[in-house]
Amino acid sequence: MSQAFEFPQGFLWGSATSAYQIEGSPLVDGAGPSIWHRFVRTPGMVHDGDTGDVACDHYRRYKDDVRLMRELGLKAYRFSVAWARILPEGKGRVNPGGLDFYDRLVDTLLENGIEPLLTLYHWDLPAALDDRGGWLNPDIAHWFAEYASVMYRRFDGRVKKWATLNEPWVVTDGGYLHGALAPGHRNRFEAPIATHHLLRAHGAAVQAYRAEGKHAIGLVVNLEPKYAASDSAEDRAAVRRADAYMNRQYLDPVFFGRYPDELEEIFGEAWPQWPAEDFELIRQPIDYVGFNYYTRSVTRHDEQAWPLKAAPVKQHATYTETGWEVFPQGLTDTLVWLRDRYGNPPVYITENGSAFYDPPVADGDTLDDPLRVDYLRKHLRAIHAAICMGCDVRGYMAWSLLDNLEWSLGFSKRFGIVHVDFQTQKRTPKRSARLYSRIVGSNGRAL
Numbered sequence: 544m545s546q547a548f549e550f551p552q553g554f555l556w557g558s559a560t561s562a563y564q565i566e567g568s569p570l571v572d573g574a575g576p577s578i579w580h581r582f583v584r585t586p587g588m589v590h591d592g593d594t595g596d597v598a599c600d601h602y603r604r605y606k607d608d609v610r611l612m613r614e615l616g617l618k619a620y621r622f623s624v625a626w627a628r629i630l631p632e633g634k635g636r637v638n639p640g641g642l643d644f645y646d647r648l649v650d651t652l653l654e655n656g657i658e659p660l661l662t663l664y665h666w667d668l669p670a671a672l673d674d675r676g677g678w679l680n681p682d683i684a685h686w687f688a689e690y691a692s693v694m695y696r697r698f699d700g701r702v703k704k705w706a707t708l709n710e711p712w713v714v715t716d717g718g719y720l721h722g723a724l725a726p727g728h729r730n731r732f733e734a735p736i737a738t739h740h741l742l743r744a745h746g747a748a749v750q751a752y753r754a755e756g757k758h759a760i761g762l763v764v765n766l767e768p769k770y771a772a773s774d775s776a777e778d779r780a781a782v783r784r785a786d787a788y789m790n791r792q793y794l795d796p797v798f799f800g801r802y803p804d805e806l807e808e809i810f811g812e813a814w815p816q817w818p819a820e821d822f823e824l825i826r827q828p829i830d831y832v833g834f835n836y837y838t839r840s841v842t843r844h845d846e847q848a849w850p851l852k853a854a855p856v857k858q859h860a861t862y863t864e865t866g867w868e869v870f871p872q873g874l875t876d877t878l879v880w881l882r883d884r885y886g887n888p889p890v891y892i893t894e895n896g897s898a899f900y901d902p903p904v905a906d907g908d909t910l911d912d913p914l915r916v917d918y919l920r921k922h923l924r925a926i927h928a929a930i931c932m933g934c935d936v937r938g939y940m941a942w943s944l945l946d947n948l949e950w951s952l953g954f955s956k957r958f959g960i961v962h963v964d965f966q967t968q969k970r971t972p973k974r975s976a977r978l979y980s981r982i983v984g985s986n987g988r989a990l
């Protein structure tokens with residue numbers, strides 16, 4: 544093993560999942576339905592009519608899955624809580640059965656020496672709140688803070704790293720602008736409203752944490768660096784719009800208390816003016832940035848591309864099964880961008896991974912996934928390079944521990960370092976899991 548890729552002492556190595564994608568049992572023990580429980584039943588919205596009714600059956604198999612993490616030597620586990628398990632109507636009545644499940648999960652993690660990283664919202668809004676307008680209703684900031692406070696009071700201390708939202712950009716772009724994700728709206732006037740209410744809810748939850756919590760809380764964003772397809776003024780302007788829309792739209796309000804100027808250019812009459820006090824709420828200081836990295840985009844001007852007038856340009860490169868270019872340099876570049884734009888905040892890579900076709904499980908105990916092994920190795924080396932450039936990266940959560948429900952793509956795309964046979968629920972570590980285990984055990988020296 545070489546010292547070349549040794550990570551800082553205490554670097555936090557783990558894996559990540561989300562509630563709706565792995566748990567199954569969506570309505571047991573008093574839980575209420577989420578918008579995804581409804582959305583998967585909308586004909587044509589999810590590949591093959593797949594649902595999260597069973598998924599990885601993690602709600603029942605969580606002890607085995609924690610044991611698997613321990614056998615791999617993982618030090619941390621990022622998971623999300625299904626809001627509707629805790630508050631079946633989204634607000635008001637607390638459901639003891641929901642709290643009890645996450646008690647069991649958190650205690651099992653701690654008993655196995657694995658640190659829990661808890662995400663309060665990973666896209667599965669209680670359906671009862673969607674019936675009241677969901678992210679379009681300004682009251683959702685209070686509803687979210689109420690839910691967050693229930694969780695802080697029960698878990699803070701056992702949970703020391705909290706995240707408010709997972710990827711608000713995807714919630715808005717997928718759920719309110721393009722309609723590919725729950726709740727499936729397609730409305731350019733709704734998107735900026737949902738964005739603003741997500742940010743207000745984030746701020747309200749951080750404010751509540753400062754009153755009740757004693758540890759760390761952050762925001763998880765997906766960041767995708769944009770590179771101009773040419774040096775033309777048009778393409779460079781397209782990059783600025785795409786970068787503002789995907790990368791600065793959420794972090795600028797949190798760090799600077801204002802939206803990027805390009806957003807009004809993009810949305811025009813659909814871009815509201817918001818009161819100054821909203822930004823005081825949104826810009827509550829956070830303790831870290833959770834950064835989900837998958838790919839980059841080479842971007843050109845495209846007059847027809849609504850609403851950004853920007854479109855990606857295919858590269859002569861390896862692409863994953865989700866159509867994302869494999870570009871590890873983009874991870875280094877974005878970490879340096881975070882360092883320089885936002886004052887080198889502590890960063891956890893809260894998701895990074897790849898979906899590739901996995902050959903059928905051979906006999907024995909390991910499934911070969913050479914493309915995912917290559918992706919993992921190159922992206923960890925990219926993080927190491929950023930750390931050597933002074934970026935304050937504190938941990939890495941591999942997406943994902945298990946093959947799981949890839950939202951509208953159903954079970955057709957496999958991101959897991961552990962294979963799941965969805966007929967038998969058998970877990971089989973892939974070669975990427977074996978490599979990751981060695982990397983974790985050597986703090987990077989096995990890279």
Ligand SMILES: N=[N+]=NCCCCNC(=O)[C@@H]1[C@H]2[C@H](O)[C@@H](O)[C@H](O)[C@@H](CO)[C@@H]12
Pocket residue numbers: 561564709710713765767835837838867894942949950958
């Ligand atoms: N074009 N393009 N660019 C890439 C944009 C990525 C946006 N999607 C994500 O980041 C989701 C995140 C989610 O948390 C998880 O729940 C999903 O399973 C993974 C995998 O899809 C990723």
